[in-house]
Amino acid sequence: MATKRIVIDPVTRIEGHLRVEAVVEGNKITDAISSGTIFRGLEIILQNRDPRDAWAFAQRICGVCTHVHALASIRAVEDALQITIPKNANLIRNIMSATQDIQDHAVHFYHLHGFDWIDVVSALKADPAQTSAIAMSISKWPLSSTSYFTEIQNKIKKLVESGQLGIFANAYWGHPAYKLPPEVNLLGVAHYLEALNWQKEIVKIHAVFGGKNPHPNYTVGGVPSAINLHSHGVINMERLNLVKSKIDEAKTFIEQVLIPDILAIAGFYKNELWGGGIRNYMSYGDYPQTSINEPDSFLVPRGVVLDGDLTRVYEVDLKDPEQIQEFVDHSWFRYDNPDAGLHPWDGKTEPQYDGPKPPYQYLDENKGYSWSKSPRWQGKPMEVGPLARFVVAYAKGDEEIRHLVDSALQKLDLPLEALFSTLGRTLARALETQHRVNLLEKFYKDLISNIKAGDTATFNNEKWNPETWPAEAQGVGFCEAPRGSLGHWVKIKDGKIANYQAVVPTTWNASPRDAKKQLGAYEASIIDTPLANPEQPLEVLRTIHSFDPCIACACHLLDPQGHELNVVKAY
Amino acid sequence: MPESYYQWAMKKGITRREFLKFCTAMAAMLGLEASMVPKIVHALETNPRVPVIYLNLQECTCCSESLLRAGHPLAADLILNMISLDYMEVLQAAAGEQAEEAKLKTMKEFHNKYLLVVEGSVSLAEDGVYCTIGGRTTADVLQEAAEGALAVIAYGTCATDGCVQGAYPNPTKAVGIHEVVKNKPVIKVPGCPPIAEVITGTIVHYLTFGVLPELTPQGRPKAFYQHTIHDNCNRRAFFDKGLFVESFDDPGAREGWCLFKIGCKGPSTYNACAITGWNEGTSYPIKSGHPCLGCSEDKFFDKGSFYSPMDKVLPEPSVEDINRINKNKVIIGVAAGAAAGAVGGGVATAAFLANRKDKKLYIDPEDFYKIKNQDQNQSE
Numbered sequence: 032m033a034t035k036r037i038v039i040d041p042v043t044r045i046e047g048h049l050r051v052e053a054v055v056e057g058n059k060i061t062d063a064i065s066s067g068t069i070f071r072g073l074e075i076i077l078q079n080r081d082p083r084d085a086w087a088f089a090q091r092i093c094g095v096c097t098h099v100h101a102l103a104s105i106r107a108v109e110d111a112l113q114i115t116i117p118k119n120a121n122l123i124r125n126i127m128s129a130t131q132d133i134q135d136h137a138v139h140f141y142h143l144h145g146f147d148w149i150d151v152v153s154a155l156k157a158d159p160a161q162t163s164a165i166a167m168s169i170s171k172w173p174l175s176s177t178s179y180f181t182e183i184q185n186k187i188k189k190l191v192e193s194g195q196l197g198i199f200a201n202a203y204w205g206h207p208a209y210k211l212p213p214e215v216n217l218l219g220v221a222h223y224l225e226a227l228n229w230q231k232e233i234v235k236i237h238a239v240f241g242g243k244n245p246h247p248n249y250t251v252g253g254v255p256s257a258i259n260l261h262s263h264g265v266i267n268m269e270r271l272n273l274v275k276s277k278i279d280e281a282k283t284f285i286e287q288v289l290i291p292d293i294l295a296i297a298g299f300y301k302n303e304l305w306g307g308g309i310r311n312y313m314s315y316g317d318y319p320q321t322s323i324n325e326p327d328s329f330l331v332p333r334g335v336v337l338d339g340d341l342t343r344v345y346e347v348d349l350k351d352p353e354q355i356q357e358f359v360d361h362s363w364f365r366y367d368n369p370d371a372g373l374h375p376w377d378g379k380t381e382p383q384y385d386g387p388k389p390p391y392q393y394l395d396e397n398k399g400y401s402w403s404k405s406p407r408w409q410g411k412p413m414e415v416g417p418l419a420r421f422v423v424a425y426a427k428g429d430e431e432i433r434h435l436v437d438s439a440l441q442k443l444d445l446p447l448e449a450l451f452s453t454l455g456r457t458l459a460r461a462l463e464t465q466h467r468v469n470l471l472e473k474f475y476k477d478l479i480s481n482i483k484a485g486d487t488a489t490f491n492n493e494k495w496n497p498e499t500w501p502a503e504a505q506g507v508g509f510c511e512a513p514r515g516s517l518g519h520w521v522k523i524k525d526g527k528i529a530n531y532q533a534v535v536p537t538t539w540n541a542s543p544r545d546a547k548k549q550l551g552a553y554e555a556s557i558i559d560t561p562l563a564n565p566e567q568p569l570e571v572l573r574t575i576h577s578f579d580p581c582i583a584c585a586c587h588l589l590d591p592q593g594h595e596l597n598v599v600k601a602y
Numbered sequence: 603m604p605e606s607y608y609q610w611a612m613k614k615g616i617t618r619r620e621f622l623k624f625c626t627a628m629a630a631m632l633g634l635e636a637s638m639v640p641k642i643v644h645a646l647e648t649n650p651r652v653p654v655i656y657l658n659l660q661e662c663t664c665c666s667e668s669l670l671r672a673g674h675p676l677a678a679d680l681i682l683n684m685i686s687l688d689y690m691e692v693l694q695a696a697a698g699e700q701a702e703e704a705k706l707k708t709m710k711e712f713h714n715k716y717l718l719v720v721e722g723s724v725s726l727a728e729d730g731v732y733c734t735i736g737g738r739t740t741a742d743v744l745q746e747a748a749e750g751a752l753a754v755i756a757y758g759t760c761a762t763d764g765c766v767q768g769a770y771p772n773p774t775k776a777v778g779i780h781e782v783v784k785n786k787p788v789i790k791v792p793g794c795p796p797i798a799e800v801i802t803g804t805i806v807h808y809l810t811f812g813v814l815p816e817l818t819p820q821g822r823p824k825a826f827y828q829h830t831i832h833d834n835c836n837r838r839a840f841f842d843k844g845l846f847v848e849s850f851d852d853p854g855a856r857e858g859w860c861l862f863k864i865g866c867k868g869p870s871t872y873n874a875c876a877i878t879g880w881n882e883g884t885s886y887p888i889k890s891g892h893p894c895l896g897c898s899e900d901k902f903f904d905k906g907s908f909y910s911p912m913d914k915v916l917p918e919p920s921v922e923d924i925n926r927i928n929k930n931k932v933i934i935g936v937a938a939g940a941a942a943g944a945v946g947g948g949v950a951t952a953a954f955l956a957n958r959k960d961k962k963l964y965i966d967p968e969d970f971y972k973i974k975n976q977d978q979n980q981s982e
Contacts, residue, residue: 039698040736043691046663048735070732071660072773073766081907087895088903091766094664094795138670146695186682195651195686200704202695227678231671231798235884242887243880244671245664245795248895250850255892257855264836264858265891273884363731382773384731391737402732490851572697 034061036393037565042572044143045580046095049541052394053557055565063550063557064396065541067403070363074380077531082108082523083251083495085531089519090246092533093581095138097245098131098237099512100533103519105251106323111506111523112251115322117488120253122478123240125318126274127247128510129467129474130236133281135513136417136464137289139579141219141226144457147573148296149211149219151187152204157213159184162221165214169295172287174225183221207563208570210299219296222288233281239270253490258482266489271479278471285464293461294442297454301443306453306574308556309412310339312419313539315347315518317511318470330470331511334423335408339451341426347408349507349518352376357404357534361396361543364404370546372407375520376505378532396544405542405551406534414552415515415539416578417460418450431469435462453556456577497526512536514579537581553578624675651683652809653712655705655747656690659722659740660733660767660776665758666692666721668795672802673882680802684809688716702736709750717808718751719801720744723760723768724782727775741782748783753814755789756780757801759897762792769903789814790821794897797878800826822872831868831886831894834876837861850891861888865909867896 035055041048053063077088085108090101102124109116116124159180166175190196203209211219234244240256241247248255258266316326316333326333334344348354356372359365365383366373373379385399394400405412413419424432425447439462440447449455494500502525509518515536522530542551550558553575560574608621616624626639658666670677681687687694689705696704708716722740725732730739748754756779759765767776780788791804804823807815815823832838840846840860847854847861860866868876871894875886887894893909896902 041691041697043694043697043701046692048658048733050734050737068734069660070774071767071776072732075771075773076766076769076903081909084908087908088766088769091662091664091794094662094667097664097667142670142693151695190682193651193686195653195688197651197685197687198681198690198694200688200694200696201700202697203700204695224678227670228676231673231677231881234671235881238881238884238890240890242885242890242892243797243875245667246897248887248890248892250892253850255850256890257851257858259856262857264889265856382732384728386731387737389730389734389737389739390742391734487856488851490849492849492851495849568698 033057035565037568039568039571042575042580044146044576046093047537047581049537049580050394051553051557051571051575052396053571055562058562058565060558060560060562060571062396063554064394064400065403065543065551065553065557066394066401067537067541068401070382070402072380072382074378074531074533077528079527081497081526082111082521082528085521085528086249086251089531089533090249092535094245095581096131096135096512096514098127098241098247099510099517100519100535101247101249102128102510103508103512103517103533104521105249106508106510107506107519107521108251108508108523109506110324110508111504111521112494112500114252114491114494116253116491118481118486119258119478119489120491121319121322122474122481123254123256123489125474126471126478127237127240128317129471130233132467132513133285133464133471134230134233135579136460136467137226137284138230139513139576140289140293140457140461141223143579144573144576145219145223146202147569147576148209148300149223150204150206150209150216151199151202151220152191153209153211153213154184154217154220155188155191155213157184157217159217162214162217165295166218170287170291172291174221180217180221183224184217187220203567203569206567206569208573210303211296212299215295215299219292222292225288226284229280229284233277236274236277239266239274250490252492252495253488256489258487258489260482260487275475278468278475281471282468285468289461289464293458294439297443297458300454301445301449304449304452304454305559305561305570306456306556306577307339307451307559308552309414309550310337310451311408311411311413312336312339312422313347313408313413313415313516314420314423315349315509315511315516317509323509331420332424332427332429334427335413336419336422336426337411339422339448341422341447344423344426345409349509349520350376353409355406355408355518355534356410357406357532357538358545359399359404360546361399362401362404363399372410375518375532375534376507376522376530378520378530380532401541401543403538403541403543404534405545406539407545407549410547412542412545412549412551412555413539414578415536416456417463417513417515418456419515420463420511421459422450431466435465453560453574453577460579500526503529514581515539535581537578540578541580553580651686653686653688653708653716654690654719654805655688655708655716655751656692656719657721657744657747658691659720659735659744659761659779660725660774661722661758661760662766663692663721664795665760665801666690668798669801670798671881672798674799675802675806677798677802680805685717685805705747709747713750714752716751717753717755717805718747719755719757719805720761720779721757723764723776724779725767725774725776726781727773732774744779744782748779748786751786753789753808754779754783754786755791755801755804757791758796759792759794759902762790763900765794766903769901788821789817789823792822792827792898793873794895794902796898797826797874797880799878799882800874818872820872826874826878827872827898829872829877831871831873831876831888835860835868836876836889855891858891861891861893863911864893865907865911866893867899867902867905867908867912868894869912871896871899873898 048069050066086101086104089104163177237244316329318330320328352374540552688708764776
């Protein structure tokens with residue numbers, strides 16, 4: 032059978048710049064490479080900086096998951112300097128993490144991933160009365176009248192008739208891989224718009240505690256905001272009420288809009304269970320009830336599951352030099368020993384580009400082809416993210432996760448095995464918003480109880496002064512970011528950063544192959560994905576988007592002779 | 603003919619009264635006189651939607667995210683009803699070739715009529731290999747899109763100055779887009795990221811009046827970047843009284859005192875945070891207890907620790923100090939009020955402020971701290 036190579040460059044509706052090239056036989060993908068095409072050198076820039084400043088630099092790794100790099104950074108410095116934080120600071124950080132997860136997942140589901148499942152143009156053919164009937168049958172959300180959906184439909188119609196389609200222009204509308212009836216598509220478009228207006232509300236929780244979103248502020252040793260119920264200009268009852276009202280709004284939106292939507296949409300796609308990929312899942316764990324140093328107190332558990340085998344969960348140790356290592360065989364970086372893996376504490380970031388000179392057509396998978404390194408756990412590639420967290424928690428017997436998964440699968444009439452797929456990844460992410468909104472309520476309640484008990488401390492000053500630090504120290508900070516396990520490793524010498532390495536979720540998922548030719552999670556999942564029409568690789572977009580990439584990406588499908596079938600690119 | 607914002611609003615069921623209210627609010631936000639309201643009304647009634655091409659170069663996407671936080675106008679209304687957002691990787695449905703086609707179509711059909719908004723820096727090292735999009739360098743992609751743009755907006759500190767990737771030692775040689783776009787002016791809307799309503803305000807100003815807003819000497823819209831955060835800070839009274847936070851969560855912090863001593867860069871940062879606020883006015887960094895990082899100013903990552911005060915010890919400026927600064931400046935007005943504030947605990951700072959007020963020209967606070975530093979170095 033003739034083989035071809037196609038290009039999507041970049042895949043839109045993601046963060047950053049990523050490129051994937053894949054080989055196609057007929058309608059089946061037989062090989063794929065994933066390439067991060069952006070390098071900014073933050074780890075180099077962080078050298079010799081004041082460790083207390085590091086979070087502000089590291090935070091700018093990503094403005095979408097704007098909370099998590101700052102959090103991992105301050106946790107790394109606190110670990111190195113053995114700083115413990117007050118109870119309120121832990122609770123406020125947890126509230127900020129859950130806020131981030133919910134907002135990021137909702138934006139991903141509707142605004143980044145939605146058009147892979149929802150056909151906007153098809154919504155023009157919908158009968159708004161039927162959409163209204165469907166909406167009322169799945170939820171008590173009040174925006175569900177016929178006239179409301181007629182208004183939404185008219186809005187799209189006007190946009191189309193204006194000839195200026197803006198963000199809806201030129202997409203794969205009408206593609207055979209779209210399975211929703213027009214009425215459900217209309218429902219999806221309406222909620223796309225509602226979610227866009229709502230997401231700016233929940234992040235006001237970040238603004239209360241961190242001053243702004245994106246890029247709220249943090250501090251090593253606690254949180255910057257002081258609590259004083261008897262003053263203004265600090266965290267008082269008015270500020271807490273604002274937080275509480277946003278939590279309540281979020282709970283309503285998640286339970287009445289997002290969860291009913293995912294279950295309705297998944298019902299139409301439930302026979303398409305490809306895209307499972309490598310089936311190794313890892314979670315560092317997060318949401319400590321007591322301290323980040325006590326994994327047993329985590330409400331999102333830690334562990335590794337291999338080959339989709341839920342009967343065994345392996346332990347993860349971020350400080351063990353043998354467990355997590357990064358390889359650069361196929362990356363544009365230089366190691367002294369190119370085949371060796373380095374633990375992040377000893378990691379190096381020395382760029383060495385040996386790719387083609389731009390503008391270029393193709394990358395060469397036999398050489399370096401990415402600005403992403405290849406992280407491995409015990410030498411194995413891992414998938415991280417909501418699905419990985421769910422698999423680990425499920426395998427560990429977490430009751431709440433088991434309930435969420437089992438009841439969703441029961442409604443969809445799908446077996447547990449169905450989770451290991453593109454659809455499963457998207458389902459897990461949506462269900463995780465329910466888990467997190469429950470956590471938000473819990474942590475808010477805990478915060479109020481703690482204040483009521485007389486504890487208003489938010490910061491530990493003991494080791495703020497660098498004169499109190501040892502001459503040398505090293506630490507690791509981690510969290511479960513929306514896209515998966517995130518770790519920052521820091522070495523401090525004479526009060527300055529001596530080495531800094533961040534291994535981010537998308538590095539795990541988008542990693543290029545390693546010396547043993549083991550593919551990264553994206554690459555393996557794309558190979559699993561069939562194409563109805565290689566000229567319009569909607570299914571590849573769907574699978575790539577199911578990981579919620581944090582780098583703009585590009586897929587090339589090339590033929591082995593280098594003949595380009597179709598370059599799908601956007602500059 | 604594409605419909606105007608007004609036509610859209612009428613069809614949406616917005617009343618004439620609500621529409622006029624929106625126009626008045628818009629005028630107030632842009633810092634305009636009430637007499638300008640009819641012009642806004644007219645523009646929103648008649649103009650078709652202006653095409654916008656939005657590029658994401660070497661960045662972290664915080665600026666795109668900030669745009670989505672806009673409350674007035676709502677991001678959805680701006681994107682779908684007020685402009686035609688023909689290319690924006692983060693949001694557009696199309697991918698690959700189809701997305702490129704949409705951009706090329708706009709560049710051709712609306713030559714010299716589309717707005718170009720750029721998020722991210724240009725990487726110049728190693729012939730641009732550190733950031734490629736579709737196999738092309740950021741400089742290449744930017745130059746192509748800038749050529750036919752009626753105006754170019756550098757949105758965020760990456761685009762205005764290289765931001766974090768441009769910090770020392772700037773391994774990828776990240777620069778602001780004005781280093782590449784040479785043939786036309788670049789409007790700078792800095793911040794990491796900028797406030798949502800600052801970018802929507804800048805765009806809507808153009809949609810409304812058909813001209814770009816007035817700019818400061820640094821090329822930033824005056825409506826948002828004319829004053830320092832310090833000028834309008836909610837903790838300012840504590841600065842004037844000499845009441846300072848010495849450490850996070852200390853007794854002063856619990857009373858909301860001034861953050862100058864723990865590193866606040868508000869006095870040298872020109873931005874709208876203290877007036878417009880973040881997330882529809884919910885807060886801004888200083889209000890939430892963290893010193894301002896100075897993120898709208900060039901090289902803000904390379905100005906020492908975020909927690910080091912702008913001077914080692916809080917300066918005690920005298921009228922003489924202020925006069926020394928002013929000697930080298932063109933001054934309009936009289937320093938009559940300079941001595942007026944010289945009473946009580948905030949003696950020097952009050953004098954400093956009074957002086958600034960009367961001069962009608964800005965005295966860069968950095969100049970002030972500079973001379974204090976010189977004095978200190980001489981005495982050591």
